[in-house]
Amino acid sequence: MPDYQVIVLAAGQGRRMNAGKNKQLIEIGGQTLIEHTLQVFENDDWCDSIYVVIHPNEQKLMGDLIGKQFSKVKKIVNGGDERQDSVREGLLSLEQKLVTFVHDGARPFVTEDELHELYEQTIKHGAAFLGVPVTDTIKQIKDGKVQTLNRSELVAAQTPQAFTYDWLKKAHDYAYEHKIYATDDVALLEYLGHSPAFVHGKLSNFKITNPEDIQKAENMLKINRLDYK
Ligand SMILES: Nc1ccn([C@@H]2O[C@H](COP(=O)(O)OP(=O)(O)OP(=O)(O)O)[C@@H](O)[C@H]2O)c(=O)n1
Numbered sequence: 001m002p003d004y005q006v007i008v009l010a011a012g013q014g015r016r017m018n019a020g021k022n023k024q025l026i027e028i029g030g031q032t033l034i035e036h037t038l039q040v041f042e043n044d045d046w047c048d049s050i051y052v053v054i055h056p057n058e059q060k061l062m063g064d065l066i067g068k069q070f071s072k073v074k075k076i077v078n079g080g081d082e083r084q085d086s087v088r089e090g091l092l093s094l095e096q097k098l099v100t101f102v103h104d105g106a107r108p109f110v111t112e113d114e115l116h117e118l119y120e121q122t123i124k125h126g127a128a129f130l131g132v133p134v135t136d137t138i139k140q141i142k143d144g145k146v147q148t149l150n151r152s153e154l155v156a157a158q159t160p161q162a163f164t165y166d167w168l169k170k171a172h173d174y175a176y177e178h179k180i181y182a183t184d185d186v187a188l189l190e191y192l193g194h195s196p197a198f199v200h201g202k203l204s205n206f207k208i209t210n211p212e213d214i215q216k217a218e219n220m221l222k223i224n225r226l227d228y229k
């Protein structure tokens with residue numbers, strides 16, 4: 001059977017959510033956000049092991065919450081200041097398995113068919129990411145000048161993003177050495193001249209970021225529980 005390992009990121013602060021705590025600990029439909037996300041990988045037979053990156057101040061809380069509940073959680077490691085630092089901490093803690101996924105703990109609605117397509121494309125192309133074509137017209141505003149970008153060439157990147165271990169490690173080592181920061185991991189591949197495959201994902205794999213996303217997530221859960229797709 002195909003198998004992959006996943007780094008699940010939960011070390012952020014959730015500033016935009018403004019909930020007075022890490023948004024990973026907000027309850028949606030009776031379970032915390034991080035539990036919902038980990039359950040997806042626990043349920044996927046192709047996923048072999050999970051490495052969770054947490055905020056150093058939440059070691060006890062997270063340990064109690066997820067330490068025993070998920071059999072595939074191999075390690076819980078402390079994250080860093082930026083998302084990229086947290087990915088690096090996760091990366092340093094895992095095995096040199098062929099395929100490694102990186103996923104935001106804040107995206108609980110990724111589906112098994114998306115995960116499997118991502119895996120297949122990674123085997124073929126070395127790396128792959130989920131995303132959706134943008135539906136708004138995108139304007140670039142630079143030094144007061146507005147320019148309309150060609151929408152047919154644009155997609156909004158999501159996670160998981162999947163890599164052969166070797167590419168992910170080399171990309172992060174290069175970024176670390178050259179002090180390069182990016183908002184996702186596939187961006188770091190560009191510096192090595194590698195191009196990942198694009199996997200057309202679903203809008204339902206949105207990132208829970210702002211307060212209004214909580215109601216959206218509650219609604220998604222209700223729909224999933226009714227198995228109305
Ligand atoms: N230093 C950080 C920053 C972010 N993340 C994780 O990366 C994912 C995507 O980040 P984002 O949605 O920006 O989460 P936060 O950083 O928590 O939110 P905000 O930017 O609003 O503070 C989240 O699962 C978050 O926990 C992380 O592990 N370490």
Ligand SMILES: C[C@](O)(CO)[C@H](O)COP(=O)(O)O
Binds near residue numbers: 104156158184
């Ligand atoms: C990785 C990501 O989720 C892809 O859309 C996104 O770049 C994370 O960005 P954020 O600034 O940490 O929300």
